[in-house]
Amino acid sequence: MMEKFIDHFREALDASEGKEIRLEDRFRDYDEWDSLRYLSVIAMIDSEYDVIIETSEFKKIETVGGLIEEIGKRIKT
Amino acid sequence: MGFQHFKNVTVKGIAACVPSNVFDNRKLSLLGNSDQIQKYIDTTGVVTRHLVNGRNLCSSDLCFHAAAKLLSELNWRPDEIDCLLFVSQTPDYIMPATACILQEKLGLAHECFAMDISLGCSGWIYGMAAIGALIQNGGFKKGLLLAGDTSTVTKSPKDKSTYPLFGDGGTATALEYTEGSSGLMVHTATDGKGYKAIIIPDGGFRNFYNPDSLKEVEYEDGIVRNNLQTSLDGPGVFVFAISKAPRSINGLLEHFDLDINKVDYFILHQANKILNERIRTKLRLPVEKVPYSIEEFGNTSSSSIPLTMVTRLRQQLTKGQCKLITCGFGVGLSWGTIYLETEKITCPELVLV
Numbered sequence: 001m002m003e004k005f006i007d008h009f010r011e012a013l014d015a016s017e018g019k020e021i022r023l024e025d026r027f028r029d030y031d032e033w034d035s036l037r038y039l040s041v042i043a044m045i046d047s048e049y050d051v052i053i054e055t056s057e058f059k060k061i062e063t064v065g066g067l068i069e070e071i072g073k074r075i076k077t
Numbered sequence: 078m079g080f081q082h083f084k085n086v087t088v089k090g091i092a093a094c095v096p097s098n099v100f101d102n103r104k105l106s107l108l109g110n111s112d113q114i115q116k117y118i119d120t121t122g123v124v125t126r127h128l129v130n131g132r133n134l135c136s137s138d139l140c141f142h143a144a145a146k147l148l149s150e151l152n153w154r155p156d157e158i159d160c161l162l163f164v165s166q167t168p169d170y171i172m173p174a175t176a177c178i179l180q181e182k183l184g185l186a187h188e189c190f191a192m193d194i195s196l197g198c199s200g201w202i203y204g205m206a207a208i209g210a211l212i213q214n215g216g217f218k219k220g221l222l223l224a225g226d227t228s229t230v231t232k233s234p235k236d237k238s239t240y241p242l243f244g245d246g247g248t249a250t251a252l253e254y255t256e257g258s259s260g261l262m263v264h265t266a267t268d269g270k271g272y273k274a275i276i277i278p279d280g281g282f283r284n285f286y287n288p289d290s291l292k293e294v295e296y297e298d299g300i301v302r303n304n305l306q307t308s309l310d311g312p313g314v315f316v317f318a319i320s321k322a323p324r325s326i327n328g329l330l331e332h333f334d335l336d337i338n339k340v341d342y343f344i345l346h347q348a349n350k351i352l353n354e355r356i357r358t359k360l361r362l363p364v365e366k367v368p369y370s371i372e373e374f375g376n377t378s379s380s381s382i383p384l385t386m387v388t389r390l391r392q393q394l395t396k397g398q399c400k401l402i403t404c405g406f407g408v409g410l411s412w413g414t415i416y417l418e419t420e421k422i423t424c425p426e427l428v429l430v
Contacts, residue, residue, distance in 0.1 A: 035311055043354075
């Protein structure tokens with residue numbers, strides 16, 4: 001899931017293919033991050049994982065790894 | 078819970094009116110450089126918008142022009158209208174009700190039932206349900222639903238989270254008591270916990286207008302507004318809408334045992350492109366069944382569903398039969414879905430004023 005998520009995440013951010021994304025990255029510090037990317041990321045997580053993260057919960061997530069963890073917890077099996 | 082079937086009610090006509098003044102988001106420096114502007118347009122879908130732009134045009138004026146045109150094409154006499162509902166977040170005054178002003182302006186009878194409903198993006202759905210409830214028993218025969226908003230007036234031109242998204246519009250929908258018709262199948266829902274997600278904080282009676290109301294505050298880069306202007310929690314509304322709207326539509330289909338494949342068109346409130354596309358793909362609907370008007374008019378609040386019908390489905394609505402799902406969601410938070418069938422309804426060309 002991890003590698004795939006990072007690809008989806010990179011795409012949702014509209015970042016260049018070469019952009020390195022690490023689990024410990026604080027994604028809000030990325031140059032690309034803004035409110036539109038935020039919407040794209042919510043939409044991507046919904047479409048790829050059928051998971052909707054409420055904004056109050058999303059605010060608590062700081063890193064890329066944190067996002068993956070949260071999705072993992074909620075993923076429908 | 079939340080499901081109703083108003084039988085004996087049919088839609089006879091729909092008209093829409095927008096200001097002639099067009100604003101092109103591609104020229105909006107608030108959004109940044111040309112790449113940033115393109116990104117904005119790709120995400121929200123909003124290329125142009127029609128704005129009242131300081132012309133002292135109210136929602137009621139746009140609705141009035143739509144209604145006048147519709148009544149004349151329907152050959153309905155104003156004195157035949159038994160009830161008038163005006164749905165808006167931008168009424169003429171805090172009091173009196175704008176519906177009263179419209180009753181007089183349209184020359185409707187004194188015996189007309191007239192009232193305002195304060196809703197926005199879900200407003201057309203709620204207005205339809207309310208008129209359906211009023212006329213289903215045949216006491217009232219003809220009803221007029223006027224739904225419109227001049228949302229741009231309430232947005233700060235320095236707020237990139239709201240200003241580029243919205244457009245102005247007014248609409249009129251004519252409904253009639255028709256015994257034996259399939260009527261309106263309705264689902265409605267509310268979650269007031271999210272009341273702050275879309276809000277104008279000052280100027281009502283909770284927070285009176287006060288000297289600080291006009292004070293501009295910079296919330297973040299490119300988001301400057303005062304408390305008489307709309308604050309929008311975009312991601313919050315996004316999450317709300319992608320969860321609730323598909324569930325409302327699926328719930329309605331299931332409750333009334335309707336086949337999703339037999340629905341001709343799904344007309345969604347035009348919130349923003351990426352959001353509406355999520356709803357469309359979650360419901361696995363083909364592109365051609367989900368018309369968009371947001372690229373031309375922006376998010377027009379309570380107008381967006383009928384405006385999309387008038388500008389994108391006019392031929393289909395006037396020439397034949399249509400099975401339609403309509404779904405509105407937003408400020409309140411409030412949402413709802415209506416299934417209705419139409420047959421050769423009156424649908425004048427878009428009115429520009």
